[in-house]
Amino acid sequence: MVARGPRKHIEKALEAMAGAADQLEVLDAARQLREAAEEAEWVCARDARTAGITWTRIGALYGTSKQNVQQRFGRLPSGGKKGGSPRSDTVPDNS
Numbered sequence: 001m002v003a004r005g006p007r008k009h010i011e012k013a014l015e016a017m018a019g020a021a022d023q024l025e026v027l028d029a030a031r032q033l034r035e036a037a038e039e040a041e042w043v044c045a046r047d048a049r050t051a052g053i054t055w056t057r058i059g060a061l062y063g064t065s066k067q068n069v070q071q072r073f074g075r076l077p078s079g080g081k082k083g084g085s086p087r088s089d090t091v092p093d094n095s
Contacts, residue, residue: 006043009036045073 013036017029048058055066062069 006036006040009039012036042073045069049073 010033013029013033016032017026020026020029045058049055055070058073059066059069062072
């Protein structure tokens with residue numbers, strides 16, 4: 001289950017896309033949707049790790065190595081941008 005915050009951001013982006021008046025607004029709504037989906041994915045990865053799921057299993061889900069998913073989810077995107085700054089709630093490495 002996706003946390004309320006990311007789910008609300010996804011819903012808001014979908015509403016913006018449906019109500020867009022021109023192609024630039026549609027593009028902006030698509031950007032917002034992508035950012036919200038990335039946020040939801042990060043939250044789900046964090047929650048999976050908190051639930052005890054190993055980086056190895058998460059890596060297998062993505063068809064990649066545990067190191068790759070550690071790099072991907074070890075940092076939360078800042079403002080929807082990849083490679084954001086580290087956060088205090090970065091998922092610990094207990095693989």
